[in-house]
Amino acid sequence: MHKKSCPINPSARRSPWIVVLAMAFFHLYFNSFLLREAADSENHDSAEATINAADPNTKTPLLRNMKKTTTSTNSNAPSQNDLTNINAASTSLVEEKQSKVRAQYGINSTHMAMDGAWVVGVSKMLGCPDVDNNGIISDDPNAYNYIPNNETWNALYRAYHATVDPNNEFLTATEYQNSWKVPIEVKFQRPEGRGVYAKEFIPKGTLVWSSTSRNTATFLTSHDHREFIEYLIKDPKTRHLACDVQMWIDVMSLDEEGTNYICETFDEAVLLNTVWDDNDSHLINIEPQLMNVSDDDPDYDENDCYGNDHYFTVRDIQAGEQFRIDYGMGWDDDKERWEALGLNFPRG
């Protein structure tokens, strides 16, 4: 079922003084939000160092709480007020940025929504573990270390299905579908966090992952994506996933017009790590190849984020070796795409 939000109270149209009061209230609130944000960012480094020194577990309340979620009484769930305040504040913060991006790139997209500051607000509210400017996961022992499984796939699917307009749904698999063609294992190690490892020897040229089953969530608008995140954080059992999906999110230009969509893979492919040092490029061992998928193929959809992606080994892979892909060039291009969607570019 698609939920429509209603940012403007209809009664405001009938009573202009309510509008004036509302604007004054918003102005006050927004200014205080900006002040808090400025103070936050100034104090962030030193506060974080103090917290870590005092108690290494304090930094990620989210993941600590996550372990209690099955018995939790939902005391950490955001109130409707939290969400409304984040929505209100983020709207103004991002509006200005978006108008600049629109002007710079000549973008006139109705897909643009106010997600950037909202995502930052949500991450702070949830206490998501930090990823630094080089994309390195924080030293916190609890940061992004649980392994997604069938249950998490189902939870993400339910959130997607519940929030995205049925006409815009691309994730049509209704239960977990493993798109890996070879036996894999997911393990956690620093500094990359979770990664995907081969369980047995795989010769060069083997198809290892293919996503023809439309098991990638495609969001045509950042509004849909925001609803999806909001759905996850309202339930204490899935709240932690809101941090993960922000780490896994990808933005792609999928059609000739260059329309930007948000993509989230829900299976283990999302745990593929890269290398960032040219000296390590020999560690890249799988690469995507576009397959010749016919337009008539029921699994083919040009708007499906990874519908054409098939990963092959580019050399022999030994049992126990980690699969690595090249996250690719064009980080700056990616940044433009993110900003065109009103999203903050999260890495680097």
Ligand SMILES: C[S@@+](CC[C@H](N)C(=O)[O-])C[C@H]1O[C@@H](n2cnc3c(N)ncnc32)[C@H](O)[C@@H]1O
């Ligand atoms: C798509 S996720 C990959 C899965 C991730 N490791 C996890 O635990 O969820 C991308 C993130 O993985 C981490 N990462 C990937 N490759 C890395 C590398 N070579 N060194 C350090 N961190 C890496 C970065 O934090 C990056 O933002």
